[in-house]
Amino acid sequence: MSESQKSFLKKHKREKIIIRLFQILIAVTFIFLWEYLSSHKIINSFIFSSPSKIVSTVYKLYLDNNIFNHLFTTIKEILISFSIGFIFSMFFSLLFYYINPIYKVFDPYITMLNSLPKVAIGPLILIWFGANTKSIIIMALLINLIVSTITIYTGFTKTDKNLLLLFKTFNASKLKTFIYLILPNSYMSIISSLKINLSMSFIGVIMGEFLVSKEGIGYLIIYGTQVFNLDLVLAGVVILVILSYIFYKPISILEKNIMKN
């Protein structure tokens, strides 16, 4: 390896370390500043809480032994709406792609539904489907389904015309064209639809829990607001942040693996 290559790699590595350092610095500063301001009564810790209070709230929840109940309820709801959302959006994209007139017929309705704030019909869902998990999942599906369907469908339609022609020259069956061309060509769209689907599922589930639930992180947050226990509200938010990071990780690992090829 030449000297210039060595110094280039060194520089590259140093840059990465500096970026990471700053990222950590921001988090640490934020937490310390928050703690400092509230412990010195510069901000009202009753309203703004503080990192130490949040940690002790989470610990208390853990001691009361029901944190896992809330956590698992929310995780279960997110996973169910995420999976159903993915399966259905895949199904609808295929339907729209292979029987295009269906897409053309539904196009204006899809646009309308997509721009409607789904939260607006939340109370209706509650009445129609009852105050239970089903309503929460339907809420989440309403929010995640359309966007992720459109993302996957657009990915399918972006398949290179020349490549489709190539498959025709080999007289390839529809199934083979899908498996060897359309699907791999749409991997990136499918990944971004998974990302959208995940964040929409979070929004939907928490929204749903706000409306109906008896347990779950969304319930903790809404309950905390009602009894003015803001430590609890912020503890719920922090748990959600960590949760969404954990859920996001596998998708970004998948993305990196696909990008490599």
Next chain:
Amino acid sequence: MNKVLSICNLSKNYNTIDGEIKALDNITFDMYDNDFIAIVGSSGCGKSTILSILSGIIKDYDGCIDTCNQKIGYMLQSDCLLPWLNIWENAILGLKLTNKLSKENILNVKNLLKKYNLYEFKDKYPTNLSGGMKQRVALIRTLATNPDILLLDEPFSALDYQTRLVVSNDVYEIIKKENKTAIIVTHDIAEAISMTNKVIVLSKRPATIKKIYDINLNNPSTPINNRNDEKFMEYYDQIWKDLDKNV
């Protein structure tokens, strides 16, 4: 000489919202074993439509074609290699799609890649290869399915001039070595004369056959050398005069 392909009174109309477009009008010609035919004509005259009909991509047309049970391979304008597959996977793609992945055929692809100096790149991806190499891989992908007649649709138009000359030379040699009958569609008169033994000149749309030239050069050799043949310029001038120029 065996007749391998006959086209008679072939016509094709395209229906569009803005009206009907007549692309081909009464095209008739025959093709014999080991023929290499060039179809030249101004751009957009319907040259490629003939190939699409022959290969079965377009199924509604008037007139009759008889492919005499010959298997047809089609090579497109751009190399159309799938970027997420390596060279080897791209080369056997045609076999995979036509359900011909036998040991024998796979060995054949291996030999073709070796013969045309691509085997060492088999694990590389298309982005790592030059335009000429990609075009050769595309040809091998088509040859792998063992077609009797090769259809080449302006296969070199995406290449720069120098590469174009070299690759057309390579492709010519591959086609001759593998004993294939071929039709090439091009708008490059020099390419047509230097590579083939018969040049069909089409009129502008709707395409009719204006003239068919049997190319008999004094010293037929490789396409690059053929360009220096005494009769080359003669043919070139005649065909140039025949072509409809819509500039």
